[in-house]
Amino acid sequence: MDLTEYVRRVSQQDFGKEFKHTALWNSRLRSTGGRFFPANGHLDFNPHLYAEHGAAIFRQIVRHELCHYHLYFEGKGYKHADKDFKDLLKQVDGLRYAPKSAKASAIHHTYRCQSCDQLYQRKRRVDTKKYRCGKCGGKLIKIQA
Template sequence: MNLTDYVKRVSLKDFGKPFKHQAQWNTRLRSTGGRFFPKDGHLDFNPKVYQELGLEVFRKIVRHELCHYHLYYEGKGYKHKDLTFKELLKEVDGLRFVPPLSSTRQKPVLVYKCHSCGQAYQRKRRIDTKRYRCGLCHGKLILQNQPKD
């Protein structure tokens, strides 16, 4: 079965309303499960969510995007901040946020420690230890861990 047919079935079963546009996979999505495009009404979905988290979680993401879709075409508040969106999402048991995927790689945390006072600093990006000093005592900073990139 194709994705658009699945979204149409979920829309009729969970909302009692038809989905009249297209749904497609978008492999470029990283941190989101799906997107609604008001301009032409189509929905994009992240295939990794379905592959890694399964059909049950994916269905909740489909419900989330259908909340945007149906509210938009009813002329009601369809954005995340709108009360109508929050209420409908709760009513149909949609997901507010996508659980983290194992394929989305987190940057390693770098730990710098002051040579003089021992103050530790955690950073996501490398810093130039010749240029920057401790904020407390102006001591020399030393990188404590070597993350494997």
């Protein structure tokens, strides 16, 4: 099924309003479920969250973005802090925050100090020739890929 058609159906069923723009998958999104673009009205959605959490959670993410969409075009408060947004989101049972992705919270690199055995867990690689232990100044060694 086409994503734009799915968003149109959710908009009609849950809001009773028409969605007139396009919806796209954006695999570059990491920490958010979707984005609304007021400049041209289109919506971006995170395909990783759909794959990881399923259709029910994804529908709530679509509702969240549609709250931004419909409120913006009605001239009401469409931002997260606005009362109009919070009220409509509660009314249609949309998600307030995107669920955490297992991929986003994974620790990829673990280092240990050779002197004091302090452990360091990092998402990004650390240059062990440049950086030292923050506790004692000892040399770091990688213990996990």
